Amino acid sequence: MGKYRLLALDLDGTLLNDHSEISETNLTWVRRAVEAGVTVIASTGRGFPSALPIVEQLGLESPMITVNGGEIWTKPHSLHQRTLLDSNQVMKLHALAEKHDVWFWGYTTEDIYNKEKWVGDTLERKWLKFGYYTEDLPVLNEILQEIGEWEGLELSNSSPFNIEINALGVSKASALMEVCRMLGYEMSEVVAVGDSLNDIAAIRASGLGVAMGNAQEEVKLAANIVTGSNQEHGVAQVIQNYVLRT
Template sequence: MAYERGQYRLLALDLDGTLLNESSEISDTNAEWVKHAVDAGVTVCVSTGRGFNSALPIAEKLGLESPMITVNGGEIWTKPHSLHRRTLLDSSKVMKLHALAEQYPDVWYWGYTTVDIYNKERWVGDTIASDWLKFGYYTEDVQSLGEILKEIQTWDGLELTNSSPFNIEINPTGVSKATALMEVCRMLGYEMSEVVAVGDSLNDIAAIRAVGLGVAMGNAQDEVKLAANVVTGSNQEHGVAQVIQNYVLRK
């Protein structure tokens, strides 16, 4: 059966907790419906907090040659391997964020540079020399996470979100999936009203609010559901496929 594109021209998909199930896999159902969307002329854009290297295999598995948004908008790609724009996180701020992390022995932390990802078990000596994109903290100790958040909220120049209730993600001010999608639309000649954005975490909220149709996953954080126009099934229920069937394509 052939499907036609409806009113939306671009589908922006978060990966973890959205397109991917709890085993970090794309279900056959989701893959099938993403292909239907692409075949119908919809631009499918990966929009993730992941770095390029860990987002790329997913885009390749889906056969996508379309724009990609990685590290929450810190990088915008015209297509895989073709970098359009990169926004760096000041390395002196990364050193401060790292020093704060070290005060909490049980907190996991990581940082993306333009070439690699570093974490608590593997940190680089000379952080000043690296081009940083994003920093993050993870702990299920809600009190420690709250203390860290309260501290860094007083610092300038940082965009704070999360990709799970137990982490904090830090980008430079103004960097978000929403601003990245605006740039992708400018590149392609689309309007933001022609975009569907799907996600489950705080790093998806700005995009969900900014587009024509903002969709929260059934497993999304409550704040994300409140920001969305509609709520779809969970990432275990092929929620992305449901979005494509219900809102993006028509027979």
């Protein structure tokens, strides 16, 4: 095995193509990496329930990072660490979404709620993440500017048209560091691959930070290398050219 022992893969826009599928090429090369002794993990903004089928398709029993690092799993169904978003903050974030009349969603430890299905007992829920979506960029920027002045929030995105909010200090990078501590790896032995702002911290903190060809420009600037797009099996290219190259 080469110098990289852990491969952390974002899912949407990275491992998955535009139809939210794993290409046969990506699937083949992920399995080859695992067979070679590389620890491959999902590192995603998705919640555990929607990330799990992808992990199962890959046949992984390795750690998982979900909701941008809000949850860390030692393996599927085995929770290691969870960091909650303050319920009072969620009430304020929800009020701001209503004010601007934009699509929004929130992850709790039990379910996902959104503009079409919200909950009255916000304070009683255990929240992990909140998000906004709108293609009206001036409105999105206005929301970003306002919540950027609030304390206790970690802001990122998983597309140019959304904002994702976790508790301050929660990121894929901090979660990766904890996974490395659990496994006895160094961050220099990690390859992190992603396409959006929620991947930047992990890309910067890893031994090899990789931006997808379809990544946001800021992500490409933060990365050591840029691979092919999610439509071009960019993950497979990383495994071939860097992870399994000795």
